[in-house]
Amino acid sequence: MTADGRKGNLWLLVGPLFLLALVSMSVGKYAGPAEIAGALRAALSGQPSDPVLSTVLWNVRLPRVAGAILIGAALAAAGATYQGLFRNPLVSPDILGVSGGASLGAVIGIFLSLPVLAIQAISFAGGLLAVAAVYAVGMAIRGRDPALTLVLAGIAIGALVGAGISLIKILADPYDQLPAITYWLLGSLA
Structure with missing residues (x-):
């Protein structure tokens, strides 16, 4: 060209x-x-x-x-x-649980009524911890196909993290914390 x-x-x-x-x-x-x-x-x-x-x-x-x-x-x-x-065009950050881990970190920060900068830091740490957990599970279960093992571990960790988010949403104050959690999870540039 x-x-x-x-x-x-x-x-x-x-x-x-x-x-x-x-x-x-x-x-x-x-x-x-x-x-x-x-x-x-x-x-x-x-x-x-x-x-x-x-x-x-x-x-x-x-x-x-x-x-x-x-x-x-x-x-x-x-x-x-x-x-x-x-090597797959359909892969997304959800596969390794990064999105779920970051969301759980943000939800915990909002539940604890932390300032925005702390919520962002905990969200970032949650994403890193989710990837670390997926990697640890993948290394513990050494299969024939390491990529498939990581994907399956990511799906499992993502399900656990999603359950944690649901639990905190149930425990959150429905008038103050729950709307903040919902709007954070929806995403915004505001």
Whole structure:
């Protein structure tokens, strides 16, 4: 493939991402697409614009869109790593229990009413502990196919972690902690 062909393929990937980023910055309660387009034109030409609109655009919406793009890129890299490791295009982080372990860590942090940074740290540690448990079970049960053993251990650990999440959801305060747990598990960039 020539260099021009690669540049064309790159624009086929980056172009829609750029357009979707612009569209997502114009969605919200405060300002619509016309106001956002005017603020972007004003910023690019150096003209003054509405300070409230500039604050919404540059301090709220743009960081969220940039964060979403970075999170999507990180998830794509993690998915490609899993698929390359297991040589299977259908593999996901759920296979080794990473998602469940991280979710259990976050649920425990919310149940203990910890601050957000501590919840994130416990969530990360939960994901690592789930992988460590899967690896330990996989090493203890040495079968003919190590990849299959890891997958089956991951499914078992994921089921145990899911049961732990359900137990904590039952024990959580239904007016304060349970909604926070549910919204955390659903995911958000807020």
